[in-house]
Amino acid sequence: MNRIINSQNTSDKEEQKVSSKVDRRSFLMSAGIAASVGAAMVACSKDHEPTPGTGTTVNLGAGDVGVLNYAYALEQLEAAFYIQVIDTPYDNMSAEEKTILTDIRDHEVIHRDFFKAALTAAAPSQIIPGLTPDFSTVDFKSRTSVLGTAKVFEDTGVAAYNGAGNLIKTADYLVLAGKIVSVEARHASVIRDLINKNTADFAGDDVVDTSGLDKAIDPATILAAVQKYIKNPINGSNVGK
Template identity: 35%
Template sequence: MNILNILEEIEKVDGEIYERLSPRRAAMKSFFSVGKKLSLAAMPLALGSMFQKAYGQTAPASVTDVLNFALALEYLEWNFYNHALVATPSLVPDANGAKAAITVIRDHERAHVNLLKGALNIASPTDPATDGYKYANFQFEAVLADVFTNYQSFLKVGTALEDTGVRAYKGQAGVLKGTDVLTTALRIHAVEARHAAHLRAMTAASLGVNLKPWISYAANGNDTGISLVDANYAGEQNTMQAGIEINGLGGASQTQAAESFDEALDGVAVKKLANAFIKDGFKLT
């Protein structure tokens, strides 16, 4: 999740968020312009400053809930990749840059955690493993029992997580339509999509199958082979876009039409996926 997702979710509970940033276009343009010049370490401070401008020292409970939800999802992803790299170092092979790629993705998730903590004014401890959601709060093995002992299972679960992230992001460009930062938003989306595509390529190479870089047409919309996340691929067979049936348009087959677009996921579906990985007592509501 990134700043665009966060702001759209906050807008649902605080319709005046952009007016608080005074004005929306200028604030967003300023934030992204500054963001290009800042290191990842400084970004949490910049985001925290932006929210302080909007709300003062303390954001309302509804906004804090949104930020904490986003933070929980980033902790989920960071713990998933970090555990694979640190606790089971032989799981991801060094060959073909696999371990390097997972390390980069893991580090990106940590940067997202720090970004959100900056917005919530939460100080970062020295050891990130003791921060916020702990690995012990999760149950990754409940999704696939051999997720940290079988490299292919690990890749399948990672693919499901990244696919869901891309679908959850869809629609963000519409939030910024008509603003100066639309191009930036699309670039961020493209980076997120590349993460998903890279994991899919790694999965395909490991399994020796023709898994496409995007969500492919399947009987239930889910091409990962993990039945527990079937609901998070719902709608991926859709061939109607903007009220127009694109099946057959320009000679496109049903498969081509369905694979041409990622379908948006709402918060309920995203939480359903997340809660499959979270132990009782810590689940998202």
């Protein structure tokens, strides 16, 4: 997380580039503070997770374990995506964009490892394996493709946490999920701002309704939407039951 703290020391010229209605670096620095709840429990390793055979259906399980596995699966996907984004930057990625995307990568790795640690402690025999991502539809050399996919992942992630909140029975898990979804919402906003700077799209009416509430989508719908990005078939029919 030192990268987030050290980001305050960028040059004046770079600060002028970053400045807008919302200081996107400070925005993510705040998100990093919230994400540190997971850092206290697990190391921020950037290594790829081991992967199982891609033809075997992964069953997320039931009850709180199913919800944790569900979140773990989504965080595996996001972490793998941002690891790839930073490993193979798109053409003409600016210094500002690289720093922001690197910060997001680090947050997602923390989230992934947090859920792995929680499941290892609570239900080691029921934790799902490392998943195999499928990013064949993403052109990692294209800014439009990468940021467009990031927007889908972040908006989907927020809606997924919101939709799973009412399925969590353990209060401690619910509190932690609330802290993580707030970070995901910051990610969603900053990605939207990178795509359409200085507009109201950071909280567009496609994700925030007229009551000022973000979308909440059930696990079955979320899993159907992200399945094309994961080679392993996933069964989440008992999540939260």
